Amino acid sequence: xxxxxxxxxxxxIYTNKTPSEVSWTQETPSLSLSMIxxxxxxxxxxxxxxxxxxxxxxxxxxxxxxxxxxxxxxSAEALExxxxxxxxxxxxxxxxxxxxTSFKPKRNYTLWHDRAVFHFLTEKDSxxxxxxxxxxNVGEHLLLxxxxxxxxxxxxxxxIKQYSASSLNAVFSASFDLIKSAEEIHNTPFETTQAFxxxxxxxxxx
Numbered sequence: 001x002x003x004x005x006x007x008x009x010x011x012x013i014y015t016n017k018t019p020s021e022v023s024w025t026q027e028t029p030s031l032s033l034s035m036i037x038x039x040x041x042x043x044x045x046x047x048x049x050x051x052x053x054x055x056x057x058x059x060x061x062x063x064x065x066x067x068x069x070x071x072x073x074x075s076a077e078a079l080e081x082x083x084x085x086x087x088x089x090x091x092x093x094x095x096x097x098x099x100x101t102s103f104k105p106k107r108n109y110t111l112w113h114d115r116a117v118f119h120f121l122t123e124k125d126s127x128x129x130x131x132x133x134x135x136x137n138v139g140e141h142l143l144l145x146x147x148x149x150x151x152x153x154x155x156x157x158x159x160i161k162q163y164s165a166s167s168l169n170a171v172f173s174a175s176f177d178l179i180k181s182a183e184e185i186h187n188t189p190f191e192t193t194q195a196f197x198x199x200x201x202x203x204x205x206x
Contacts, residue, residue, distance in 0.1 A: 003099045007074050013156060014053065014077035029057045031184050032115060032143065035200055036061070039141055044068050045110040046139075050100060051117035053078035054085075062089055070094040072103065101126045105137040112138045116196075119146035119160040127171065135175040142176055142201040144168060148183060150195040168199050176201035 041047075043065045049057050052071035061069055069092070073079050076097045083090040096103075100117055112134055121127050134142055146163045147155070154160060163171075165181035172178075180200040185193050 003102060006099060009156075009158070010053075010073075010075040011077045014075045014081065026186070027056065029055065029060070029115070031182060031198055032057055032113060032145070033060055033064075035143055035180070035182070035198065036111065036113070037064075039111065039200075041066075041110060041141075046070070046107065047111045047113065048072060048105075048109045050112065050114040052082070054081050055115070056085075057113065057115075058082070058093060059086065059089075062086075062092065067092070070096060070109070072096040072098055072100070074099045101129055103133065105133065108137050108139045110139050111141045111143065113143045115145040116147070116155070118144055119163065120155070120158060122159055122161050131171060131175070134172075138203055140203050142172065142203070143198070144172075144201065145184075145196050145198045148195040148197040152194055163197055165197055165199055168197065169201075172201055176203055 044067050046068045047061065047066060048070040049055060049061075050072050051074075052058060053073040053075060055071075058069055058071050071079065071082065071093055074097070079095050079097060083095065086093070101121065118130060121130055146168065147153075147160055149162050149164050151162055152160065153162065165178065168181075169178040178199060179202050182198045184196045184198060186196055187193055
């Protein structure tokens with residue numbers, strides 16, 4: 001699936017389905033928020049939520065007082081939904097429509113948050129592009145969440161790559177130290193469960 005096909009796939013989903021009809025919806029992304037709180041970041045720290053789509057993480061980060069927030073998603077439809085949900089607060093966010101496999105950040109981020117994007121990268125070239133990108137553009141913290149070894153093997157009709165904390169560490173260990181990992185059983189809006197692994201990495205210092 002090329003970039004154009006991926007964009008069409010996700011735009012179609014966000015056009016035709018409400019948050020209650022997609023598996024990844026969380027009213028409160030509790031584990032992400034607790035891990036972010038533990039970092040004790042300054043309120044002006046640059047934070048990017050990759051694949052943020054309709055996620056309400058940004059709503060909570062605004063409430064927590066963070067002032068330099070970016071949300072990236074391949075689907076313009078998803079970001080428009082979030083803008084409407086936030087209303088006037090949407091002007092406080094930098095919204096980026098981009099495919100993560102070709103995204104070229106124009107700045108560094110203190111925290112890079114990715115819940116359920118990385119596991120869609122199943123080809124070696126895409127994985128290497130992503131790891132190189134975060135090495136060059138993440139100043140300190142990488143918070144990454146994927147389906148675990150007990151999680152689904154597909155999502156939204158697309159294949160994914162399952163990970164454990166150790167296999168994620170193997171991917172990123174050249175540039176990052178694994179600080180903490182946690183497992184989560186996500187309850188979907190339609191009363192099924194999905195197993196996730198969350199890993200907090202910290203950029204290695206020269």
